[in-house]
Every structure is written in C-alpha cells, then in structure tokens.
Amino acid sequence: MAKVLMKGNEAIGEAGIRARGLCYFCYPITPQSEVAEYLSKRMPEAGGVFLQGESEVAVSNMLYGAAGAGVRCWTSSSGPGISLMMEALAYIAAAELPVVIVNIVRCGPGLGGILPSQSDYRQAVKGGGHGDYQCLVYAPASVQEAVDLMPLAFDRAERYRNPVLIIGDGMIGQMMEPVEFKEHKFPPLPPKDWATTGCKGRKPNVVNSLYLDPYAEEKLNLRMVAKYEKMKKEEVRxxxxxxxxxxxxxxxxxxxxxxxxxxxxxxxxxxxxxxxxxxxxxxxxxxxxxxxxxxxxxxxxxxxxxxxxxxxxxxxxxxxxxxxxxxxxxxxxxxxxxxxxxxxxxxxxxxxxxxxx
Amino acid sequence: MKTIFKRPEALAETPTHYCPGCTHGVAHRLIAEVLDELGLRERTVGIVPVGCSVLAFNYFNFDCQEASHGRAPAVATGIKRGRPDLIVFTYQGDGDLASIGMAEIVHAANRGEKFTAVFINNAVYGMTGGQMAPTTMPGQVTTTCPAGRDVEQVGYPIRMCELLASLRTPGFVERVAVHQPKYIIKAKRALKKAFQYQADNRCFSFVECLSTCPTNWGLTPLKAVQWVDETMIPYYPVKNFKSPETEGEGDAD
Structure with a gap:
C-alpha cells in the first residue's frame, strides 16, 4: 500500500481499526482528541463500536467489561485522563484482561500543560495503579512506528492476557508524517475460553480480581510474575x-x-x-x-x-x-x-x- | 409428582454468607427465577458489586464479572456495546450506586444503555460495617452518624428512581420492596418486565429493591421488616416511575 500523509493521532486511530480493534471507548483530552474525532467517523464505517463515555473512570471500566466479554477493545487518552484510568487498570491487570491504552503524553503533574512530554514514564512502567502488576509498554518514535506497534500491542495483550500501553509523547500524536499501513501476521491466538460470553454448554466463567484467600491471591500474583518474566525474555525491543x-x-x-x-x-x-x-x-x-x-x-x-x-x-x-x-x-x-x-x-x-x- | 418449588437453575447450589434477615437472598432468587422463566440464563452476564454481595458470582449459576466500587454500569456498558446479544445486569447497593457510582448510573441511564440495573437500597453501607449511605434515613443512626443523619449537614436521602425517571431518555424505572411476600410478588413482576425490555432490545431498565439490613440497623429481622414499612416506604414510594409505554407523559416538550 502507498504511503499517506497523516497526523499521528488519526494514524493511530486508523491503525487500531486495521488491527481489528473495533471497540473504542474514549473521553476527550488534549493532545489526543483527534483519535476520538477520527474514530467517531471511521468506526461506524468499519462496523465497530465508538462510544464517548462520561469520564475516563467510566471509559476504563467499559474496557474492563468489553475485554472481559472477549471483545478486542482499546482507548486513548493523556496524562490526567490516564491517571483516572489507573484504578481500572489495576483491575484489568488482576483479572488478566487484554486491553490496549494509548497515552499521548502531555506535561505534568496536575493539569500541567498540553505540550509534549515524557513525564508519565514511571506511571506507565512502574505501576500507576495499586498492587503487584506490570504493563507491557511500547514507545514509538515516529508515526509509522506507532502505526506498526498497534497490531503488535493487540496481539501481545491477548497472547499474555495483560494490558498493553503505548506511550507516545505529544509530538507523536500531533505531527504529520507519511505512513504505510502494512499487513501484520501473527501466529494464532489462544481461544478466549475464559471470557464471559454466556455459559451455554460450559460452566460459568467469572471475570474477577477478588481473592480473599491469601494463598489464592499469592498464586495469582506469581502467575502474573511468570508472564512478566516471559516478557523480559521474549518481548524486549x-x-x-x-x-x-x-x-x-x-x-x-x-x-x-x-x-x-x-x-x-x-x-x-x-x-x-x-x-x-x-x-x-x-x-x-x-x-x-x-x-x-x-x-x-x-x-x-x-x-x-x-x-x-x-x-x-x-x-x-x-x-x-x-x-x-x-x-x-x-x-x-x-x-x-x-x-x-x-x-x-x-x-x-x-x-x-x-x-x- | 409435579414439582411446585425448586432451586432455580440460575442459582448455584451454594449456601450464601448473608446475615439472618437480610434480603439479598430474596433478590438473588427473584433474578434467578426470572432468568430461568425467560430462558436467558445461558446468555446472561451479571455484574456483581463491591459490598455485601461482592461474592454473588458464587451464588449465581451463569457468567459474572466483578466490578470495582461504583463502576458496574460502566462495565455493563462495555459488555453490552461490545456484545449486544448478551443479557447483562448490574447488581449494586446504595453506597455503590448512589454515592461513588452516581455518575456511572446516571450516564448509563441517560444513554439508554440496554442493560438491567438492580439497585439494592437498605439505607446503609453493609459490608464495611454500617456507615451512613446517601440513602440513610433522616435521624437514622449509623457508625458515621452516631447522633442520627443530620439533614442540615449532609442533606436528605437520595431517591434514585425519582432522579433517573427525570431523564428524557426512555427507560423502565420501578421501585419495589423485597421484605414481605406481597411486595416480593410485585418485585418479581417488575424484574421480569425489566429483563423482558432488555431481551426485546427496548430500553434501559432499573429496579430499586427496598431491602433490610438487621445487622447494621441493630434490629431483629422482624423489627427490620417493620422498619421498611414504617420508615422507608413512606419516603421511598413503591411504584412504577417510568416505562417505555408511558413515555412522553408529563414532558414539557
């Protein structure tokens, strides 16, 4: 496919659709609102779900619900909005749900400003939400790379059953660069036999992060650590x-x-x-x-x-x-x-x- | 021999952890009966809350998701938008729905999300040990208002049905009670309607269940039933507030 000149945010939106990320929830925040604006037009054409929620708190919980029902879903936001999603992110990680979150980072802390920054590094890499968890975090350096990382992010989120963050500083979202939407092929993904899709013909599935038994919670924690160790071996780029x-x-x-x-x-x-x-x-x-x-x-x-x-x-x-x-x-x-x-x-x-x- | 009473298939064969005189069990059973009767169990996803019913996924015999405190309507929205073929309901208490989750329930209702919200109103935070809720009655003693709810300081109890019924978006909003058989029969009827509206892809449906909490009210189960009658029902009228059939009545436009 020929190259097209696109603004980073719009290219990320298109890449999400092409990666079959056909369920997108959002709340407006600068400097990434163009992702939502682009998808509000493009998602219905692609037969997907576009919904502007009442807050980032709600949006991140919509992701929890949709991902728990086996739906490939994602959102994009920026610093203050990402902070509001941190609670749900901890639940998403604990319930081992595949979700992709794009953070077009603005400067902070607090309301900060709307200009490019990389000041959300610790929040992305060291946790951000509560509890023992990690996200797989990608950091594109160009619009092309952001576009290429989207399908990889969805694949890895589902392969590891873990949230994946894409951290682009404001420049990545706002600048225009030529991009090519390439075909990406991945090995088949494991079936989502854990998802809440209705219990016809099987025992009920539960998407949950509550473990009152300390040994059960520790077992979950260790299973999650095993995923992170696997990532350290196989996913470094x-x-x-x-x-x-x-x-x-x-x-x-x-x-x-x-x-x-x-x-x-x-x-x-x-x-x-x-x-x-x-x-x-x-x-x-x-x-x-x-x-x-x-x-x-x-x-x-x-x-x-x-x-x-x-x-x-x-x-x-x-x-x-x-x-x-x-x-x-x-x-x-x-x-x-x-x-x-x-x-x-x-x-x-x-x-x-x-x-x- | 004809079976006249049995455990609904949608209810798991597990004893619950609820206190004597608590009506969660009644509400669970009514939901389960309705899902069985409508044949919806195998495509249902229940969203269980943070609160006394946090373990409800052990008591229901269908797929469930555990939501964070207050966010069940957002979780339900995510499922229902992504998988409109599923039957989705939320189950929340008063602190969960009317305090920390106020934004989520109002916006889900206003968007007309086609899931069913079951609201258990027992005028108190149960699991955390009896603190004041947004629905705590004026003068009611709780662990965080030991002198009784002072409406000068914290306002009056929120009436969720009245609030949600004021939204222009079509929906089904009804308040029922689950503390006495005559109310329970009506409660089941309302729940059945609510799920039927969802199954028909019709509208958002909301059923508030006035419930008991003998433990945190400091009353015997019998006295708690009396308290619902004498204190709650006069303030929280048990009736239908809105249904798609009566839509538009009383609207200024």
Missing part, C-alpha cells in the same frame, strides 16, 4: 544507532527524544566526536542487557528525556551502577533542541577529561 563503530559516549533515549539525539549525534560526528544511541522501544520490559553490553565500551552513559529524569533510574540499573549515568532533559513541554544535547554531551566529555587530569 530496542534500536541502536552508531553502535557499529567506536564511540566515546552512549546515549539512551526513547520516542521523539531519540530522534533529537540522532540529529545531535550526527552533529557531534561532524566534529569528530563519536556517540552511540540505544533507543528502547519497549519501556517494560526494558532493554537492560543490551544497555549493559553497550556501556562496556564507554566511561559513562547519559539518559536523555523530556522529563526531570525518570528513565535514568532504569538506565542506572541496566549498567548495574558500574558506570556513571548522567541525565539531560528538558521538561514542562519544552522539547530539547539537538544543539542542547550536543552541548550536554560535550560538557560531560570535558568534565570527564578534567576528572582524569
């Missing part, structure tokens, strides 16, 4: 840039920030400074092992983020605190310029030299 030749520093950045870093690395290269980049595509599971390997060749690593430094902790864990991990970021909706990253790298290299002298 990352991209490398400039790691195939000698480099003096390693940057770790995801989403739009990774693209800014690539430009910065190119500029540094013109000055004879060779820097490599690792871009996590999955934020959970995090590409810990690869970061550790790549960090062996440098004195320090730098995490570059549109936040006050959230992923940096995972980078530190990845290098097992054997090397210093520095941080550079802009936040509050400020998108760092490549020149700022160049300066941050040079400053650190200079500091390193000074330290050795």
């Amino acid at each position: 990352c991209e490398e840039y400039n790691t195939d030749k000698p480099y003096q520093a390693l940057l770790v950045a995801y989403g739009t920030t990774a693209r800014i870093c690539r430009t910065a690395i190119h500029k540094l290269g013109e000055e004879g400074i060779h820097v490599a980049l690792l871009r996590p595509i999955t934020l959970f599971p995090f590409p810990r092992q690869r970061i550790y390997e790549l960090a062996q060749k440098v004195d320090w690593v730098m995490s570059v983020e549109m936040s006050t430094g959230q992923m940096v902790e995972d980078v530190e864990l990845s290098v097992r605190c054997e090397k210093p991990v520095h941080f550079f970021g802009r936040t509050g909706g400020v998108v760092p310029a490549p020149e700022e990253v160049v300066e941050a790298v040079k400053k650190q290299l200079g500091a390193g030299k000074g330290g050795q002298a």
